[in-house]
Amino acid sequence: MDGMVAMLPTPLQNWSTHLDFEGQKLAERIYKITLTISGVVGFFVGFWTQQLSYALYIVMAGALITALVVLPPWPFLRKNPIEWHTPAKPESMMPSQPSDDKVVDKKAADKKKADKKKKEAKKSK
Amino acid sequence: MHNLLSRANSLLAFTLWVMAAVTAACFLSTVFLDYTVSNHLEVNDIKIRNVRDYATDDKQADLATLAFNLKVDFSRLFNWNVKQLFVYLVAEYKSAENAVNQVVIWDRIVERAERVVMDEIGVKTKYYFLDDGAHLLKHDNVTFVLRYNVIPNAGYLRLVQSTNQLVVPFPTTYTTTRRS
Numbered sequence: 001m002d003g004m005v006a007m008l009p010t011p012l013q014n015w016s017t018h019l020d021f022e023g024q025k026l027a028e029r030i031y032k033i034t035l036t037i038s039g040v041v042g043f044f045v046g047f048w049t050q051q052l053s054y055a056l057y058i059v060m061a062g063a064l065i066t067a068l069v070v071l072p073p074w075p076f077l078r079k080n081p082i083e084w085h086t087p088a089k090p091e092s093m094m095p096s097q098p099s100d101d102k103v104v105d106k107k108a109a110d111k112k113k114a115d116k117k118k119k120e121a122k123k124s125k
Numbered sequence: 126m127h128n129l130l131s132r133a134n135s136l137l138a139f140t141l142w143v144m145a146a147v148t149a150a151c152f153l154s155t156v157f158l159d160y161t162v163s164n165h166l167e168v169n170d171i172k173i174r175n176v177r178d179y180a181t182d183d184k185q186a187d188l189a190t191l192a193f194n195l196k197v198d199f200s201r202l203f204n205w206n207v208k209q210l211f212v213y214l215v216a217e218y219k220s221a222e223n224a225v226n227q228v229v230i231w232d233r234i235v236e237r238a239e240r241v242v243m244d245e246i247g248v249k250t251k252y253y254f255l256d257d258g259a260h261l262l263k264h265d266n267v268t269f270v271l272r273y274n275v276i277p278n279a280g281y282l283r284l285v286q287s288t289n290q291l292v293v294p295f296p297t298t299y300t301t302t303r304r305s
Contacts, residue, residue, distance in 0.1 A: 017129035024126040031136050039143040043150050050205040052278050055147050063140040071132050 016073070023077030027070045034069070038062020152279040155206040163288040164271045165196040166214075169247075171293070172300040173261050187261035189254040189295070192247050193231075195271070197287070199241040202275065210235040211274040212243075218267040220260035230254050235273075264295040 019027060038059050046055025126132050171191040178186040199210060213232035220226055230250040235241060254261075261267070271287035 017132075018127050019132075027132060028126060028135070031139060035136075035139050035143050039147050043147050046147070046151065046205055047154060052148070052151050052205045055151065055205075056144055059140065059144050059147055063136065067133070067136060070136060071129055073129075 017071075019073055019077045020080050020082050022080040023073075027077055031066045031070045034066045035059070035062055038066075148279045151206050152277070155204050155277075156280060158204065160202055160275050160283060160285045161288055162197060162199060162202060165194075166269060166271065166289075166291045167194040168269060168291060168293050169193065171296055173296055174301075175259060175262075175299050176255075178255065185259055187256040187259045189256070189261050190250065191230075191254070192249055193245075193269070195243060195245045195248065197243045197271070199235055199243065200239075203237045203241065206277045206279060207237060208276045208278050209237060211276060213272055215270045215272060216254060216267050217270055218261075218264055220256065220258060220264075222258040222260060226257065228252075228254055228256075261295050262299065263297045266292045267295055268292050 038061070042055040042058035042062070045058055046052055126135060169192050171189060174188050174190075175185050176188045178184055193214070195214070197212075199212075202210065211232065212235055213229050216226075216228045216230055218226050230252055231248065232251065233243075235243065269291040271290075273285055273287070275283040275285060277283070
């Protein structure tokens with residue numbers, strides 16, 4: 001995909017076609033429903049006219065219409081944007097031992113604090 | 126589904142799935158239909174000659190030449206799952222040499238159209254009617270059977286036999302003239 005994007009003219013390369021997760025779910029539901037409908041309609045038209053080609057043309061036409069609805073990154077498919085976390089500081093992004101220990105220690109320290117608080121609460125009761 | 130190519134891929138795959146399903150439904154809607162037709166066949170002008178069979182063993186064999194009239198209405202057979210018919214005429218008979226002899230003497234491709242009626246008069250055989258031996262002379266019952274393949278758009282190749290056959294007794298003397 002990246003290779004194909006690199007082949008496009010420069011203004012197009014920055015155009016993102018991402019959808020958010022809700023949009024992806026909606027897009028998948030849309031295409032499944034419309035293509036199934038076009039399949040059923042195509043079958044009945046083909047059966048009525050007794051031409052298999054008509055049935056398949058209708059399915060292909062349904063696919064083209066669905067492509068217009070589903071493929072471009074329309075705004076209605078981007079209504080729930082993904083909230084990315086702010087990037088962490090550069091040092092702590094390194095997967096080195098000391099920071100892991102810090103996290104473990106922090107967790108242990110928090111647990112100790114919480115246990116202490118509980119004990120004190122019990123005592124005061 | 127997060128970028129255009131991924132969505133296009135999913136869409137294409139599902140489209141092909143739907144097309145396959147529509148084709149399968151087309152097959153199912155036609156598989157249990159009745160594809161038999163009757164025919165009107167007359168066989169005339171049968172001549173038998175005793176010739177040397179160069180192709181196999183150089184012995185003397187019976188060669189029959191004939192002309193026939195065939196009238197069949199195929200219109201009823203064509204539906205959205207029939208592309209064309211392959212029709213052929215077979216001469217079947219029993220002989221001292223073989224229990225069953227089947228010789229295809231003529232065939233034709235019949236393509237789909239609105240109204241398909243075959244009305245042939247004075248048709249000469251397309252293929253040689255050469256016996257395996259010299260047993261055609263004085264034969265009491267050579268049966269002419271019309272069979273056809275129904276060639277579908279989707280599904281298996283179906284072979285159907287027409288409802289009526291024609292039994293013909295063959296001449297009792299050889300023809301010695303050259304003209305058939």
